[in-house]
Amino acid sequence: MKEKDINHVRRKFLNYLGWFATLGTLGGVSIAHVRYLFPNILYEPSKSYKIGKPQDYLEGVTFIADKSIFLVRRGETFKVLSAVCTHLGCTPNWIEEKGVYECPCHGSIFNGKGVVVSGPAPSPLPWYDLTRGTDGRLFVDQRRIVSFSKELIV
Ligand code: FES
Structure with a gap:
């Protein structure tokens, strides 16, 4: 092979390599731009929500799993307690006979x-x-922490 041919092949190779690098870079940047339009967003569930009408709940403590709360009904009074253990976030169980909430993870007990x-x-x-909406349904606002003595009377 002559020197001239070798140079020609080298030039072609470098030319292709340049195009490959340029197109690869443009492709990567384009993908990054499109990806930028669809960010990873975690939509947290709302901290305020309705949980149904008072008559939907029986006397005593009802665990509402999808909201991680306990609805406590005593006659015509209602309260809502968090069902997330303040230690590491497990779900305590209501033990009716003892009148306590027991956390199964590390043994915390709440009265x-x-x-x-x-x-x-x-x-x-x-x-x-806990309040009552205009439609008669119970409305929980987890952003507002209240004292034990606050209750909703229906
Ligand atoms: S998470 Fe409840 S005691 Fe540890």
Whole structure:
């Protein structure tokens, strides 16, 4: 092969390599731009929501799993307690016979008011604001922590 042919082949190879690098870069940048239009967003569930009408709930403590709350009904009064353990976030169980919430993960026990009786939990279970909407349904606002004594009377 002559020197001239070798140079020609080298030039063609470098030419293709240049085009390959340029198109690869443009392709990568284009993909990044399109990806930028669709960001990874986690839509958190709303912290305020309706949970049904008072008559939908029986006397006592009802666990509402999809909201991680306990609805406590005593006669015509209603309250809502968080069902997320303040230690590491497990779901305590309501033990009717003992009148306590027991966390199955590390043994924290909360009394009927949500106060820590024993275990590693650092703070009580919070009570959430509960009101009644104009349509008669119960409305929970987890952004508003209320005291145990606040209750909704229907
Ligand atoms: S998560 Fe409840 S005691 Fe640890």
